[in-house]
Amino acid sequence: MSLLHIPFLADLATIRRDIHAYPELAFNELRTADLVARELASCGLRAHRGLARTGVIATLSKGSSCRSIGLRADMDALPLEEKNDFSHRSTSDGLMHACGHDGHTTMLLGAARYMAENVAELDFDGTVHFIFQPAEESEGGAAVMIADGLFEQFPMDAVFGLHNWPGIPVGEMAVMPGPVMAGTCAFEIWVHGHGCHAAMPHQGVDTLVVSSQLVLALQTVVARNLHPCESAVVSVTQMHGGEAWNIIPDDAVLRGTIRSFNAATQALVEGAVERLCSGIASAFGAQISVRFDHRYPPTVNSVAESEICRRVARELLGPDKLRVDELPSMGAEDFAYMLLEKPGCYVWLGNGPGSGGCTLHNPHYDFNDEILPLGVSYWVKLVQAVLGARSDDGRG
Structure with a gap:
């Protein structure tokens, strides 16, 4: 040295x-x-x-x-x-x-x-x-x-x-x-269903089931939308919903981050997340909205x-x-x-x-x-x- x-x-x-x-x-x-x-x-x-x-x-x-x-x-x-x-x-x-x-x-x-x-x-x-x-x-x-x-x-x-x-x-x-x-972007996904008694789930739209499907589906964003040689990470880090043991809640929220190395990849990932939210909302009869918070480039x-x-x-x-x-x-x-x-x-x-x-x-x-x-x-x-x-x- x-x-x-x-x-x-x-x-x-x-x-x-x-x-x-x-x-x-x-x-x-x-x-x-x-x-x-x-x-x-x-x-x-x-x-x-x-x-x-x-x-x-x-x-x-x-x-x-x-x-x-x-x-x-x-x-x-x-x-x-x-x-x-x-x-x-x-x-x-x-x-x-x-x-x-x-x-x-x-x-x-x-x-x-x-x-x-x-x-x-x-x-x-x-x-x-x-x-x-x-x-x-x-x-x-x-x-x-x-x-x-x-x-x-x-x-x-x-x-x-x-x-x-x-x-x-x-x-x-x-x-x-x-x-x-990498650049980092935080996301927040709000899931709105229809609350009901846990013993009568057919009377509601289960926001936690919808949220669980969404968590799993988000793991396909990178694997099935990006070229295998491109890089990005989608991580769900928070899932909040419900306060009682016997109530299916009206609302739930998911939070996490997207990390990528260029603007084109970031836009592609965001588009895939939005499509998943729209599709899952339609499949379950829920309402889902997503917000992206762009942090560091x-x-x-x-x-x-x-x-x-x-x-x-x-x-x-x-x-x-x-x-x-x-x-x-x-x-x-x-x-x-x-x-x-x-x-x-x-x-x-x-x-x-x-x-x-x-x-x-x-x-x-x-x-x-x-x-x-x-x-x-x-x-x-x-x-x-x-x-x-x-x-x-x-x-x-």
Whole structure:
């Protein structure tokens, strides 16, 4: 490996564990934002605050080039009760950092500090914006930052993101052009029948039988409507109806998600869901309505920026540690909104085996501090690769 010498690694581990101990949900990352701003100020960087309420951005420039890029980390935690017992476990009931955003924030802080303290020796000509984003988990903080003027106030030619990835060994990185994370759409299906006594079902239209048929039928949407080489997932995650043991209820509701990698597939799936709802309603004499709530779009890496990231990963970790053919994830990521506006690349940095509960959104998860220097080194070397005074990537 060709890692940077980072003399303040112990400080970074302390910061990461402090953030972990005090998790905050979307748009409420007040303590975390204060910590980020304070750390940036300590190395001479001014923190701009206010975008998306709790967002923090710092800028570092060198030379005369007008080229600029953004590096983004997310700050928010999850509404999940932590089941770890180490000393830096969550101090807030029902909240924890179970996705590694504490580590992402810390690695970007480390990169900002390293670059600020060594700016004279670093080979880059241009501007780098360090973006600390709130509300990645389900609330679309990236879209809010953009709406609040992120790219107008901080012009940038490209934007880059990073996520720790349990299941990929420490010291390895996955970089893929094209779709890397799925888009997600929530759906809600209301089933209206005719309530009646459970002993006299012939007098009603059984909403729960209708709903059960619909749950099973929805599993055919992907298998029998998409080309076998296309990808999508339809999952029913909630089914609610009825309050008494001896009453067939009037109404029931189903909720779930659709995940896909492009708009055409999403439209095809939605059309199939609507046809099933209409057909089953007709077959049983019920009324069924469906509502789609489009959440995050697919996260799609641009080819040129992905190649730059691959080059950096090869030089940093070694050519045998770069994964170029990982399957995309059906998980969603709001960095997608930034990639709709600017070219860029979102990479996965190995967090370790991913066994024993150390998987994302698991109550036993903890970010692996062993990868802090890898993340810091990657960010710094990426800046030099994209904005290097002798860069040969065609952007100079």
